[in-house]
Amino acid sequence: MLTVADGGAAAVPGLLQTPAYTEAVFRGGRLTGDGEVKRRVEARMARREILNRFEPVHLRAVIDEAVLHRSIGGAAVMREQLEYLLHTWRGCRTSTSRCCLSPRGRMPG
Incomplete structure (x- = not known):
């Protein structure tokens, strides 16, 4: 089984993004x-299909807690995006995800 590692301190890793979140990320850039x-956006969503194929890759993702609090694209x-992450984490047998929690009152980094 192929394993893909992804992580993000600024945004949700690309393979775990929804189309609207991805669009907001790109619009917030240049x-x-x-x-x-x-x-x-279409290219990123096509890459996400590696998680749904007959023999999916194993995704190992690390997400900084601050990413979950950072509003990208609005409420x-x-x-x-958060509902999609919960759905993915609960229903996916081929992914391992961790959230790096920050000490109370402190920003990571």
Whole structure:
């Protein structure tokens, strides 16, 4: 079984992102053209299919707690993203995810 490792201190790892979250990430960067943003979102969602194929890869993801508190794309986008993470973590036999918790009152790093 192939294992893919991914982690993020600034955003949810790409393989675990929803389309709306991915779009918000790209729009928050230097990509302003609608066509380029759409192309990159579609490419990222296509890569995510490696988790759903007949013999899926094993995904090992580490997510910094601050990522879960950082609002990217607004409340509706974050709600959808967090629900997707919960759904993925509960139902996926091929992923290992960890959240790095920050000491109370301190930001990581």
